[in-house]
Amino acid sequence: MRRVQKQSRIPIYAQLQEIITEMIDNEELQAHDSIPTEHEFCAFHDISRMTVRTAIMTLVNEGVLYREQGKGTFVAPKKPNYQLSGLKGLTAVMEELGYDVQTKIQSFAHVVCSKKIAHIIGIPVGQKAIRIQRLRFVDKEAYALETVWIDPEQYPNLTESTVEATSLYDIFRDTYGLIPAYTRQIVTPVRLNDVEKEFFALMDEPLGLMFERTTYTEDDKVIEYTKSVYRVDKHQFEMYLQI
């Protein structure tokens, strides 16, 4: 194991994080191996237990390591990739990879949205939008919190029970004839708030990725606007880009 450099400007916990990551990259530590104890890290590097904990908890939150109560800390197996290319929803991608994907509708309501969102989905400011909040699960584990805004006039008679039963893209396509052709997604790093942390069952101060997605038909009509927060400890987000 490489030693931390105490005179470096890079904080010690960040150096230790990098050292552990290197040991995994170098296969000195393999999936499900237990890592050295906190005590061993402290003794080897002559650093405080607090520093070691910070490094380890950061890696746990990133999904590089995992903990088992009373047993220790272990190297997590490699994360599967979410492919962000193409237009398939992540649900479709995960299902193709053989995962069991579940969606739970948390709320379905007609609400006044912000001017920004009204402009995006093309409704007059002050008029109500349909807002759908969804919880997404992969193999029974929470992986995303989504809020979808759509124009009620574009989707007459849409009800919560329809949305419970079928994928939104299928409803847009099959019931309303709106065929998704492309999306624009803005990706932003976020700190998860208490509600998100509880939903994902994560501790300390985990980070997540927020995607703000606008989906369009071939003739540039907006189908939906969605804000999603994803955990990043279980999956990688990969983009495949071509000329």
Next chain:
Amino acid sequence: MRRVQKQSRIPIYAQLQEIITEMIDNEELQAHDSIPTEHEFCAFHDISRMTVRTAIMTLVNEGVLYREQGKGTFVAPKKPNYQLSGLKGLTAVMEELGYDVQTKIQSFAHVVCSKKIAHIIGIPVGQKAIRIQRLRFVDKEAYALETVWIDPEQYPNLTESTVEATSLYDIFRDTYGLIPAYTRQIVTPVRLNDVEKEFFALMDEPLGLMFERTTYTEDDKVIEYTKSVYRVDKHQFEMYLQI
């Protein structure tokens, strides 16, 4: 202004953050408007100055607000988008948008890399790779820290001064006949470390985005592997995805 809900599970600072963001989205606050003072937020919501500061500093770090010494806190103009679609480097994208983009080579060295990187760029484990560390600036402002790893046998006679003068993609293409056809990029949220914070001149605990990019030729030969950290307070990262 909407009031914070004290009995909510969402932390007060996060609620205040959302309220300010809404006021901007709703155009109650416009670009370069000064926002209410800390004192006004405290009095209106009956919350502590600490809470108000946390909300405001988070929004400053995200680039939603900006501060001017002795003058106050203002709404930042909208961030330009970095288009992540297509294969053009961000530099090319920014130049097309009329920005002045500068690159500074921080180091150019032959180093032993991790097994993982050796596998990716296709060199035997333990053999040295060329590692190039670059600082990127837009309109004189730091915007990215990049580390590139390449196979020295693929790029004989490559020197630091060549790399100083020309874009890497141009060198790969024109000098070595390796034409970039597609990339795979993994995107991860990160906390900026002290070195990164200093480089970007950011305070407190800003987040950033890390992109790990592998670039391939049409026949799937790896051209380069790059790890980049970008600030997110000045630009948005947008992906355009088609079926």
